[in-house]
Amino acid sequence: MKKFWKSICSFSLMLILVIALSACNTETSSSNDKNDGDGDKEVIKIGAIFAETGPASTLGKTQANYVKLIQQQLDEAGSINGKKIEIIMQDYETDDTKAVIAADKLISEGVVAVVGATQASTSMAILPKISSEGIPLMTVAPVNPEAKDIYQMAPSNLTNANLIIEFLKENNISKVAWINARDGFGVEGLPSFEKVAKENDIKIVAHEEFDATATDMTVQLTNIRKENPEAVIVWSRTPGAGIVARNFKALGFDIPMIQSSASANKGFLDQVKDNNENIYVIGSKLSVVDQLPNGEQKDRLEKFREDYRAMFNSDPDNFTAHAADGFHLLIEAIKAGNTTSEDIHNYLKKEVNKYSGLTGSFELQSDYVGPYEDGFSVLGIENNEWKYYE
Numbered sequence: 001m002k003k004f005w006k007s008i009c010s011f012s013l014m015l016i017l018v019i020a021l022s023a024c025n026t027e028t029s030s031s032n033d034k035n036d037g038d039g040d041k042e043v044i045k046i047g048a049i050f051a052e053t054g055p056a057s058t059l060g061k062t063q064a065n066y067v068k069l070i071q072q073q074l075d076e077a078g079s080i081n082g083k084k085i086e087i088i089m090q091d092y093e094t095d096d097t098k099a100v101i102a103a104d105k106l107i108s109e110g111v112v113a114v115v116g117a118t119q120a121s122t123s124m125a126i127l128p129k130i131s132s133e134g135i136p137l138m139t140v141a142p143v144n145p146e147a148k149d150i151y152q153m154a155p156s157n158l159t160n161a162n163l164i165i166e167f168l169k170e171n172n173i174s175k176v177a178w179i180n181a182r183d184g185f186g187v188e189g190l191p192s193f194e195k196v197a198k199e200n201d202i203k204i205v206a207h208e209e210f211d212a213t214a215t216d217m218t219v220q221l222t223n224i225r226k227e228n229p230e231a232v233i234v235w236s237r238t239p240g241a242g243i244v245a246r247n248f249k250a251l252g253f254d255i256p257m258i259q260s261s262a263s264a265n266k267g268f269l270d271q272v273k274d275n276n277e278n279i280y281v282i283g284s285k286l287s288v289v290d291q292l293p294n295g296e297q298k299d300r301l302e303k304f305r306e307d308y309r310a311m312f313n314s315d316p317d318n319f320t321a322h323a324a325d326g327f328h329l330l331i332e333a334i335k336a337g338n339t340t341s342e343d344i345h346n347y348l349k350k351e352v353n354k355y356s357g358l359t360g361s362f363e364l365q366s367d368y369v370g371p372y373e374d375g376f377s378v379l380g381i382e383n384n385e386w387k388y389y390e
Contacts, residue, residue, distance in 0.1 A: 042083045044339055046330055047090070047106035049116030049126060050140075050323070054094025055213075058238040058267030060118035062308075062320040063140065064089060069311050070327050080335055087327070092117060096125040103129045112341045115153075115326040116140060118319070119237070121184025123150075135341045136348065138326030140319065141185065142370065151329065151348060152370040153322040153359060157192035159373055160260045160282050164233060165196050167258060167280070167378045177206035177229035179220055179244060181236035185262060186212065189235035205229050210240065217244045221251055231255050237262040242271025249275045256280060261376065265317045269384060276381040283379035284318030286358060288388035296356075297374075304358055318376075321358035325371075329355065 048067050051060030067089045074085050088109055090102035099117050103126040106114060113136040117123045120141040130137045131149045139152045168176065178193065180186035190207070197204060206227040208220035221244070224232060234244050234257060241263040248257050249272070256278050259268070264283035272279055285292055289305060292298040304324065308316040316324075333347040348364055355362040360375025380387040 042339075043086050044083050044334060045109055045111045046085060046087050046327070047103075047109070047111035047114040047116075048087055048323070049090050049092055049099055049102050049106070049114060049118075049122070051094045051118040051122075052089075052091035054092075055239060056094040056118050056237065058265055059262070059319045060094075062265075062316050063116075063118060063323040064091065065312050066308070066316070066320050066323050066327075069308060070324070072311070073307075074331075080331075081337065083334070083339065085331065085334060092122065094119070096122050099126050100129065102126075107133055107135070111135065112339065113138065113330050113344055115323055115330070119185065120188065124184060133341070134345070136330070136344050138330065140322035140326060142188065144188070149345070151326070151364065153325045153357070154370055155261055155282070155359070155373075155376055156370040157189045157260075158196070159370060159376065160189070161193040161196045163282050163373055163376060163378060164193070164258050165200050165202065168202055168231060169200060171231075171256070173230040173256070174201060175203050175205050175229050176231045176233055177208070177224040177227060178204050178233050178235070179208045179210065179217070179224065180234070181212040181240050182209045183212040183236075185237060186235050189260060193233070193235075210236075210244070212236070212240055214240065215243060217247050218251065221247050221253075225251065225253070229255065232257045234259045234263070236260075238265060238267040238271065242268050245272045245279055246275070248279075254278070258282070258378070261318060264379065264386075265319060266315075269381065269386070272381065273384050276384070279381055281379050282376055283386060284321055284359060285375055285377055285388070286316065286318055286321050287379060287386045288377070291388040300356070301358060318359065321375075325355075325357035325359050325362075328357070 050063040051057050052064035067087050071087050088106060092099035092102050099122045114130055115138045117126055120143055123139045123141050123143045137150045139150050140154055142154050142156050178190060180189055206224045206229060208223055210217045210220055234241055241259055259281040261282040263281045264287060286301045289298060289301040305315060333344045336347060338344045338347045352364045357371060360371030362371050378389050380389060
């Protein structure tokens with residue numbers, strides 16, 4: 001009997017020892033965030049906040065896709081100075097409140113920078129939290145130019161406005177109507193356009209607004225028609241931008257409609273399919289890369305498109321390019337030995353002057369917000385595809 005109990009006690013002690021050792025191993029693995037299972041490389045985390053789902057997914061889906069592509073490229077390239085870059089993507093589902101929660105989560109994860117958010121209003125919603133932590137924010141939508149500690153990858157409202165003014169002058173148009181969504185992006189566009197319109201003797205004869213979730217803008221366009229404009233300018237994103245365009249065609253307007261860069265995506269093309277004469281957008285040259293003259297810019301854009309096509313069997317758009325430029329700048333900062341938020345800020349503010357991006361050329365040390373106009377053009381539509389106009 002004594003031998004029996006002695007055996008039981010010995011077995012119990014061994015079992016306790018095994019459990020204890022297992023617990024120690026589990027605790028080490030879960031608590032050591034710097035190890036990723038590939039040796040003992042330090043992990044540097046970059047956050048991303050995109051609208052992969054919800055109404056704004058017409059813009060954000062390709063951005064979310066790009067996270068998978070850039071992560072694969074980083075993994076294949078191997079560590080940078082012994083450090084692995086991990087991108088943590090949060091889908092905010094086109095809900096600003098969820099985006100703020102996502103920002104909190106990324107901060108708690110210890111990200112050194114954030115790329116996002118897909119929409120202008122969302123970018124402004126997450127900015128206070130991210131900025132208060134000293135974390136660089138690479139915005140992929142135009143935001144208030146007075147916002148601090150941000151690096152805008154999307155073209156500013158002023159850049160859009162300047163390109164539209166050039167188009168109007170080339171076509172001898174001096175009277176325009178303006179219609180915008182009543183949201184963060186929509187209401188920010190008019191002040192920039194008013195400024196350059198006044199400088200170029202272009203008169204705004206009508207101004208209408210619509211709710212961003214509206215499904216018919218016939219009333220607003222009917223009011224616009226009464227003022228006899230020579231062109232209509234739209235400041236909205238899809239799907240609202242496409243609804244305005246369809247109503248415009250249904251009402252029989254025979255003047256140009258020019259939309260902002262927020263409409264330069266496949267979703268908009270699908271909305272106006274087979275009925276798109278006289279409809280133009282400010283779009284990235286990425287969308288018309290095959291129509292560009294040969295040169296370094298075309299080569300860069302072709303490479304980006306082919307990499308994206310290989311993984312997703314579809315084409316990227318200018319919203320994808322905004323995200324890519326943000327990630328590329330951060331990766332360059334890390335390659336230069338900057339692994340903290342403060343060091344990345346210092347690098348971007350003091351070391352990076354000219355940067356040739358997919359969206360266009362940047363001068364981060366200048367007062368100009370976002371990329372210059374060289375990455376964009378007025379695009380028409382021909383055979384349901386974008387048409388480049390030099």
